[in-house]
Amino acid sequence: MSDKQENIVWHESTITKQERRKQNGHQSFILWFTGLSASGKSTVANALASSLFEQGKQVYVLDGDNVRHGLNKDLGFKEEDRKENIRRIGEVSKLFVDSGQIVLTAFISPYRKDRDLVRSLVGPEEFIEVYVHCSLEECEKRDPKGLYKKARNHEIPSFTGISAPYEEPKDPEMVLDTEKYSIKQCVESLLTELKQKQLI
Amino acid sequence: MSDKQENIVWHESTITKQERRKQNGHQSFILWFTGLSASGKSTVANALASSLFEQGKQVYVLDGDNVRHGLNKDLGFKEEDRKENIRRIGEVSKLFVDSGQIVLTAFISPYRKDRDLVRSLVGPEEFIEVYVHCSLEECEKRDPKGLYKKARNHEIPSFTGISAPYEEPKDPEMVLDTEKYSIKQCVESLLTELKQKQLI
Numbered sequence: 001m002s003d004k005q006e007n008i009v010w011h012e013s014t015i016t017k018q019e020r021r022k023q024n025g026h027q028s029f030i031l032w033f034t035g036l037s038a039s040g041k042s043t044v045a046n047a048l049a050s051s052l053f054e055q056g057k058q059v060y061v062l063d064g065d066n067v068r069h070g071l072n073k074d075l076g077f078k079e080e081d082r083k084e085n086i087r088r089i090g091e092v093s094k095l096f097v098d099s100g101q102i103v104l105t106a107f108i109s110p111y112r113k114d115r116d117l118v119r120s121l122v123g124p125e126e127f128i129e130v131y132v133h134c135s136l137e138e139c140e141k142r143d144p145k146g147l148y149k150k151a152r153n154h155e156i157p158s159f160t161g162i163s164a165p166y167e168e169p170k171d172p173e174m175v176l177d178t179e180k181y182s183i184k185q186c187v188e189s190l191l192t193e194l195k196q197k198q199l200i
Numbered sequence: 201m202s203d204k205q206e207n208i209v210w211h212e213s214t215i216t217k218q219e220r221r222k223q224n225g226h227q228s229f230i231l232w233f234t235g236l237s238a239s240g241k242s243t244v245a246n247a248l249a250s251s252l253f254e255q256g257k258q259v260y261v262l263d264g265d266n267v268r269h270g271l272n273k274d275l276g277f278k279e280e281d282r283k284e285n286i287r288r289i290g291e292v293s294k295l296f297v298d299s300g301q302i303v304l305t306a307f308i309s310p311y312r313k314d315r316d317l318v319r320s321l322v323g324p325e326e327f328i329e330v331y332v333h334c335s336l337e338e339c340e341k342r343d344p345k346g347l348y349k350k351a352r353n354h355e356i357p358s359f360t361g362i363s364a365p366y367e368e369p370k371d372p373e374m375v376l377d378t379e380k381y382s383i384k385q386c387v388e389s390l391l392t393e394l395k396q397k398q399l400i
Contacts, residue, residue, distance in 0.1 A: 058299075066295060095260070
């Protein structure tokens with residue numbers, strides 16, 4: 001009987017975000033990388049993640065590779081789907097933040113209102129918008145996956161920068177210029193900023 | 201120019217799951233708790249998570265509280281929605297496993313094929329199905345949220361065990377009987393099993 005009693009009166013003891021952060025020795029937050037295709041979002045995010053991981057921090061990158069073929073494989077590229085794509089990524093990021101991790105997201109996320117929706121999901125100190133700036137000309141020159149070429153040939157509809165809009169962040173926490181600066185310089189600048197904000 | 205060159209030749213260095221596990225000092229996997237409403241899934245999962253956290257492990261619980269009002273707030277309770285609910289939880293769990301965490305999920309997940317879908321998403325050693333067994337009579341007696349009462353009064357349609365089916369796991373990795381054993385005993389039995397499997 002006492003066993004059953006225990007089941008009934010047992011109080012849920014969930015681990016708090018603050019306890020997780022204390023144990024990990026750093027804050028948990030979202031670094032939201034936004035920018036054109038081929039601007040360098042994923043490259044910079046992964047390079048920063050490697051650096052943070054080497055410092056023993058809990059860090060994870062969400063990008064097309066692990067999200068588009070999994071969680072969001074039911075979504076296409078029309079506006080409503082792009083919106084739902086970003087919403088889900090935002091909600092998953094929130095779970096990672098709650099679990100004590102630093103989460104880096106690398107998605108074009110072209111619409112301002114979608115990025116602002118994610119911002120509204122978490123605390124003000126938990127969302128850092130990083131605008132990965134690179135001119136369309138330079139992105140098109142890089143074109144590592146040949147996507148711009150296909151978009152110009154009308155083989156891809158609604159391609160950001162060509163046939164779909166990209167709404168620049170109005171007041172991002174950080175701007176990286178990957179035309180002027182190397183990946184290494186961008187990572188160093190991010191690390192400096194995160195230390196100044198006492199997030200790591 | 202050399203900066204631009206670096207952008208072009210830079211190779212993505214993503215952190216592997218194995219590197220994360222090594223740094224955390226434990227395996228990462230899904231403990232999938234399934235069972236009737238009020239069987240004790242969430243309570244046992246949270247108690248186990250607290251114990252693992254105190255041991256310094258990276259662990260996170262996904263349950264109705266953090267998923268239904270966030271990621272899956274667009275979903276209802278009809279069969280297709282329940283299926284999509286479980287699919288998304290499975291995909292998110294996979295991301296957590298990839299990030300090196302132990303993820304505990306506490307959802308009724310009444311359909312065998314939905315649980316098997318999640319099982320198929322990850323490696324064979326990464327999915328541990330835990331059947332939280334408790335008779336319908338006992339669950340109905342506990343009824344902490346008054347849901348069974350509402351279901352009996354037809355105020356809730358499609359309620360598992362009353363007006364919707366629960367398909368028992370055929371070959372779960374573990375079975376917990378929360379009618380016979382206390383929460384503490386269930387947690388100890390889980391810890392023993394995880395150690396035997398060399399997962400923690």
